Amino acid sequence: MGVMAGSFSNKEVAQILREVAAAYEVKGNSYFQARAYHAAAEVIEQAGTLIKDLWEQGKLQELPGIGGNISQHLDELFRTGKVKHFTQVKKGLPPGMFPLLQIPGLGPKSAYKLAKALNVKSVNDLKKACQQNRVARLEGFGKTSQEKILHSLKSFLTKTPARMLLPVADYTAQKIISFLAPLPSIIRVDPLGSLRRMASTIGDIDLAVASSNPAQIIDKFLKFPDTQEIINQGKVEASLRLSNGTRVDLRVQDAAGYGALLQHYTGSKRHNIHLRELARTKNLSLSEYGIRKGGKRGRLIKFATEEEFYSYLGLDWIPPELREDTGEIEAAQEKKLPQLVKTSDIKGDLHVHCNFDLEESHDAGQSSIEEIAQKGIELGYHYIAIGNHSPSVSRHNQDQIRHLILAKQKEINRVQKKFPQIKLLNMIEVDVLANKTLALDDNNLKLLDIAIAGVHSSLNQPKEQMTERVLAALNNPYIHGLAHPTGRLLNQRKGYELNWDKVFTACIKGDKFLEINSFYNRLDLPDMLIKQAIKAGVKLAINTDAHEINSLNLIKYGVATARRGWAEKKNIINTKNTFP
Ligand SMILES: [Zn+2]
Ligand SMILES: [Zn+2]
Structure with missing residues (x-):
């Protein structure tokens, strides 16, 4: 077929792997392979770095879940444009089943049956088959299934992207952090939000930088490779969209006020609401800049570290993983926070x-x-x-x-x-x-x-x-x-x-x-x-x-x-x- 190496986007590679996963699943002989390919597809689609670049650098296996076998196949894909093993796995299956895999809720086995029995070759074909009541008449489907498929087809166009898996978000954030790290004015960089709290899935990536030279930081940040679009460019903050669609927000603060920024944007929302209520009882008001005494117009007190910030409120420092308002603030007041495993x-x-x-x-x-x-x-x-x-x-x-x-x-x-x-x-x-x-x-x-x-x-x-x-x-x-x-x-x-x-x-x-x-x-x-x-x-x-x-x-x-x-x-x- 002669596809040039390098013409693959992460999305295309992910689709190729999903098709292999589906083929394994339909053939029913390899549960783990199906899962491994599906998971690898997910990771590649979400990765903030072009998979082909990683391949060129010999770093494919840096991505979580890309083991020896899959990375060897990808190597063949990027070198030659196709993979013999993949062709073999998909052999004997109707090609029309693969485009149907994009429809949410429609599993590989159903896609296989629909493609085989109704000669469906595309999402549009399937829509027509539903409208002509042909799916309802198919054994193992029926009217309810047909309606479900039609419903999925409608939401298919407006679907929201899946959240990033924690290790993938962590990997992408670390890439950006090491890209910024050589700048002389950087004092500290940290992930914020659900990534810092290590939630199992992550939406956007947020980063905080401590520096007295925000212009230098933002200038470099906006030059991050694999950027699709600059969403916002301000004096102390900027946002961009990576080529895979992931949004990255960056905020810069001087070292003297960094603790408050870190605390504020680490969240969670519920944790911060509870913290604000506690502050109000002490006649204090909290923000990403610090704490004001005597309400919103009072004098601003800055905090270089989170430890000082929490301490000012009479609390022990709370590890980010606990900040979900499930009792951690009470425990911090009573100095009874757990000694978390490391x-x-x-x-x-x-x-x-x-x-x-x-x-x-x-x-x-x-x-x-x-x-x-x-x-x-x-x-x-x-x-x-x-x-x-x-x-x-x-x-x-x-x-x-x-x-x-x-x-x-x-x-x-x-x-x-x-x-x-x-x-x-x-x-x-x-x-x-x-x-x-x-x-x-x-x-x-x-x-x-x-x-x-x-x-x-x-x-x-x-x-x-x-x-x-x-x-x-x-x-x-x-x-x-x-x-x-x-x-x-x-x-x-x-x-x-x-x-x-x-x-x-x-x-x-x-x-x-x-x-x-x-x-x-x-x-x-x-x-x-x-x-x-x-x-x-x-x-x-x-x-x-x-x-x-x-x-x-x-x-x-x-x-x-x-x-x-x-x-x-x-x-x-x-x-x-x-x-x-
Ligand atoms: Zn198991
Ligand atoms: Zn196991």
Whole structure:
């Protein structure tokens, strides 16, 4: 086809990857590949840097979720204009299904059926087919589905873009910060808003700069590469839109008043409203410039740091992750803020996938046991779980599974001898099957150092049934904990519902952990549930669920989510020096 390397926008690359994800999903043989491609598409679409530039700099794998395999395929794409592997994956599928993937709520399988049965080739074709009542007559669709599709088609044109995933927003912000960093007049730069509070998804990117030379800062900021449009250019603030549509706002303040600016624009709105009410009782008024005594016309007091700002109000400094008005202001008044867990507290990762061939139910990791051990040492870990999904139960009996586990143990033992400084744990993420049984029997579970239960199929079971399913797993004496407990995928699906009281009770009774999964589109448990779990006395583990060693670096986002849930070091089991 001869597309020139370099003619790909992030959006185009994302669409290519989405089509591959859809093909995997329709063919139904590769759950993890489908998810990995979908997630990579999301990350690339949201990245504030041109993916092709990253490729030229050899930095593709800097992006979260772009592992070895995908980056190799992208390399082929940029060099030759197409990817042999992608063509192969899409082989046999009607090309008309792919444009339909853009319609919200229309999954790949439906797109496939519509394209195949009705010869639909475009969004417009589908609209016509609906209007001619042809979709309603199609088996498995019916009148309701047809109306739903028509409704989606209407909202399709006015749809709002998805929010950015936290690691992607963080990555983009860091790019801009390092672009500005060489300027001599810069004293400090910080992200603001939901990014500084480390929320799981982010809207716009906001940055604050401490400097006595705002003109110099703004001049440089507006020269950031990949800028599509300058939205606003003022004396102390400016806004631009990146080529991927992300808006970036920058504010400059002199060092003497920087603390108030940082506090004001970090929010959250609710936190600041509560803070203003508190200030009013002391006859003070707050703004991004500082605090005025005796109301709005009083003398302005400036604050170089947030610590001084909060202290003036009689409060301990509140970590940004807590600023959601869920009790942090009261706690700061009483000097009872939690000592939040830090990334440096983490002593091991209990959920990493390796490429040892365990003939798994869904896809294996991409890194070898040896590579994982080395990466663990690099991160200063004392132990690391060498994981796999459970072998597929349709293709293996328990005796065959036993042999696979023992073969893997042999390989772990071999690598362990080479790396005595880190303890390698034989781990399996055990499928909790739709009928409430586990994919491994007790005799096989016993062979493992750690077994984590995970729900990966029949995700739309009703709440009570799903709860029973999870409880059955947690009641097994050989299961240590529950992976990604809600099953949510950010921007993609909400996750299943569980009766959390029952789940918490089972965890406490059986001494099981709930996972805080750091994978960038999971961040699961969500912060609110972390807080509830801690209150109930449930122990937690922060893991990455990495399928290649790069993703082990995502741990800081799991830690950030834990911090948003008020977690302290003592609540997290993998802050201990040994496991268990
Ligand atoms: Zn899983
Ligand atoms: Zn996993």
